[in-house]
Amino acid sequence: MRVLIAPDKFAGTLSAVEAAEAIAAGWRRRAPHDELELVPMADGGPGFVDVLHASLGGELLAVNVLGPYGDTVPGTVLIHQGTAYVESAQACGLHLTPAGDRHAEDASTYGVGELVRAACEEGATRVVVGLGGSGTNDGGAGLLAALGATSDPAEALTRGATGLGDLQDVDLEAARAMVEGVELVAASDVDNPLLGLRGATNVFGPQKGVADDRLQAVDALLERLADATDKKTALGKGAGAAGGLGFGLLLLGATRTSGLDIVADAVGLPERARRADLVITGEGAFDFSSRSGKVPYGVATIAAQALQPCIALAGQVLVGSREMRALGVESAYSMVDLVGEEASFADPAGSLAALAERTAKSWSR
Structure with a gap:
């Protein structure tokens, strides 16, 4: 299975590069044979x-x-x-x-x-x-x-x-x-x-x-x-x-x-999404404001154009399933729900990896 990992930064805890690496580390623990492609993202701001x-x-x-x-x-x-x-x-x-x-x-x-x-x-x-x-x-x-x-x-x-x-x-x-x-x-x-x-x-x-x-x-x-x-x-x-x-x-x-479009075009995200079986994005707080030019909405839009499913891993998920699908995301998973708020901030990379490992159980073939 080919998995494209394209998160934003987790503000205050992980850079986009660190977040992508943490997701990959956790995913590999559950699905070591999947082919992972890491494409950390940004919208023009820090990182x-x-x-x-x-x-x-x-x-x-x-x-x-x-x-x-x-x-x-x-x-x-x-x-x-x-x-x-x-x-x-x-x-x-x-x-x-x-x-x-x-x-x-x-x-x-x-x-x-x-x-x-x-x-x-x-x-x-x-x-x-x-x-x-x-x-x-x-x-x-x-x-x-x-x-x-x-x-x-x-x-x-x-x-x-x-x-x-x-x-x-x-x-x-x-x-x-x-x-x-x-x-x-x-x-x-x-x-x-x-x-x-x-x-x-x-x-x-x-x-x-x-x-x-x-x-x-x-x-x-x-x-x-x-x-x-x-x-x-x-x-x-x-x-x-x-x-x-x-x-x-x-x-x-x-x-x-668009800052997101600049990054997506520069890294060839649309082409990479077409080659993937699943696209993973993420950010610190996934809420409805994510629609305002933020990375998860942009990545989900590109995934939809490539006819591939997109899921989100986040520190917190603050939208319901209806709003989530309006953002183009099939499912979203929260670090806080899995390990608690204190652990999420104390060990953000480890917590995100644990969340990815849990998610791979449902999504990897």
Whole structure:
């Protein structure tokens, strides 16, 4: 039996690569003769580069960049056949700020611009920027500055949303020259605009530390950036992704593409699904929000197109059978139901392997 294992990360416990390996280890204990193919997945957020490197190979370019609050953080650009893959969360991710000390108004995407610049200077003709998991809300101002954009006053683009309060003018000529001849792709499943009730600040700001009574004021700061650059672009789908980082990329001519589709195409997931007898996906919490561009729904959709069954292994399963099938998943299995919540967090890899072993009893031939 051919089994395709294509999970997302289990947030906070296992990377997608680790999750795939744990599922495979457990499955082999029950069904050692099955042929397993591991294809860890990502949607553009944390783990984007690791997942692509695990499947594609390629050259990893190490780059130290500025984190969201100006400290130096390590970043990695994956170069594969002329395409560079950049994971924005490495430079501006929410994980870089402790939960109790988040000040998104001051956080900058400058480091993401440095990663893009490094990719361009390395000679990449296509740069794919994975958007997701950001702890910033500066409309991509920092990214623009790192690529050469200038402003009046001079430091307005580099101090997070706070710096935009004094913004008078932005010149994008040097930034556009930096990416001239390079195909820019914003990889995100978020289609929110930059501003308004569905914009970056109002929808995603609170989880990044923007206080409720500051949402309107911070949204107004991003509007100043839009007024100084291109308000029409601010209305575009995906402009509000990653705290407006999508807007910064769109200003430079980027096209927006589903992050999951980027990964699925890069690793040849549709072809692999057609060769499989069973597709396994998974994530930390499998619930109905999984339909909003998340990995399990995308993998299940591809499995359905290949006319193959798809099951999900998760830390927790929070949907009933009807909702599960609406997501394209035949059955979903929970680590918490099998071993309990404490054991799931204490030994996530072992618990996931045990769940896979139990599941193989039902699904392996």
